[in-house]
Amino acid sequence: MSWIVIVLLLLLGAAALSVWGAFKFTIRDPERTPPARDHVIVSPADGRIKYIRRIEQGTVPFAEKNGRRIPILESTKVVPMQEGYLIGIWMSFLVVHVQRIPITGMVEEQHYHACDKYLDFMLQEGAEYQNERNVVAIKSEHFRAPIVVIQIASIVVRRIISYVSEGMNVRIGDRLGLIRMGSQVDIVIPDSPSLELTVAVGDRVKAGETVIATY
Numbered sequence: 001m002s003w004i005v006i007v008l009l010l011l012l013g014a015a016a017l018s019v020w021g022a023f024k025f026t027i028r029d030p031e032r033t034p035p036a037r038d039h040v041i042v043s044p045a046d047g048r049i050k051y052i053r054r055i056e057q058g059t060v061p062f063a064e065k066n067g068r069r070i071p072i073l074e075s076t077k078v079v080p081m082q083e084g085y086l087i088g089i090w091m092s093f094l095v096v097h098v099q100r101i102p103i104t105g106m107v108e109e110q111h112y113h114a115c116d117k118y119l120d121f122m123l124q125e126g127a128e129y130q131n132e133r134n135v136v137a138i139k140s141e142h143f144r145a146p147i148v149v150i151q152i153a154s155i156v157v158r159r160i161i162s163y164v165s166e167g168m169n170v171r172i173g174d175r176l177g178l179i180r181m182g183s184q185v186d187i188v189i190p191d192s193p194s195l196e197l198t199v200a201v202g203d204r205v206k207a208g209e210t211v212i213a214t215y
Contacts, residue, residue: 034173039142041212043209044089045207047184048203049200049204050184052086052200052201053088061188063184070152072150084188084189087186089185089187091184097181099207101170102147104170106170107165107167110135111135113135133151134160135151143190143215147189150188154180187212189213197213
């Protein structure tokens, strides 16, 4: 066996170990304890706050991934013309990829959108529309409009699993779903006179534990 073959085998082994290590990270599911106080909204995902955008009345909110806009057209079915905030949370493959319920309430609507094409973000125009995603609207008695969580899967590893269904009563910190590998979660928080955001761009957050807003 030549030294070239040995080097190739070593490289393949290292790559396999790296893939397995990344996969082990994605299937972690530690217990989380939500804050022991009322009137808070917790992060739906582990990761880093990528952006915080104001949503004005009459505009359609959009997520942003890899520099491309992803119109959240599905959310207009449950939160048309609302004012509020859109918070994007970027998740690396090293963080826990189980999402959590941000506020106690009821799942009013859920819209899953599959991706039936493998597209490269850098090569295909319009690839931003092809991400597999799941939109979950949670109605809380404290807000006139629902709080909406948008699970966005990676364009390469596209796998979203939902643990909730329409009409289900959910509590803050409950498991909402799972996204495999690198991905992103956005949350739409409707406006309220007493609403106050408690995170900033660049902050690291934990699903079910980090308070991102109070009301």
